[in-house]
Amino acid sequence: MSAGARILVAEDNEMLQALVKRAFEREGYVVVPALTAAEMMAEIAREKPDLIVLDVGLPDGDGRDLLATLKKASRTRSIPVLIWSGRENESDRRIALDLGAEDYVEKGPTSDLVRKIERLLLRLRMQA
Numbered sequence: 700m701s702a703g704a705r706i707l708v709a710e711d712n713e714m715l716q717a718l719v720k721r722a723f724e725r726e727g728y729v730v731v732p733a734l735t736a737a738e739m740m741a742e743i744a745r746e747k748p749d750l751i752v753l754d755v756g757l758p759d760g761d762g763r764d765l766l767a768t769l770k771k772a773s774r775t776r777s778i779p780v781l782i783w784s785g786r787e788n789e790s791d792r793r794i795a796l797d798l799g800a801e802d803y804v805e806k807g808p809t810s811d812l813v814r815k816i817e818r819l820l821l822r823l824r825m826q827a
Contacts, residue, residue: 705729705749705750706723706730706748706750707739707748709753709754710752711734711757720732723816737759739751739765743778747775750778750781751778751781752816755795756784762782762795763795766782770799780800781815781819782795782800783806784804786805787805
């Protein structure tokens with residue numbers, strides 16, 4: 700996965716969504732925003748993303764439940780998912796990783812998230 704990869708960002712904070720979108724687009728990624736779980740699922744049905752950045756706390760769904768749903772379905776099982784949360788909680792991290800998330804990132808500077816995703820994409824490229 701490289702520049703041009705399609706990243707679906709499910710985040711309900713519109714200002715944060717815009718910051719993340721801008722940061723990824725500067726790196727050459729195509730960003731598809733979703734403010735709700737319903738929007739996220741509709742986007743996935745429309746076109747399968749290369750990566751999903753999923754907020755734990757969406758207004759219409761818990762990110763852990765959504766992750767479990769994605770990892771159970773044959774069409775979406777292989778999509779790498781990075782869980783993004785405002786809470787620093789080791790049990791949340793463990794749960795997300797046990798459910799099949801590629802990684803778990805605490806919300807902080809957008810640049811940290813971009814770097815984490817770049818490392819994840821590199822790792823996925825090397826595994827392919």
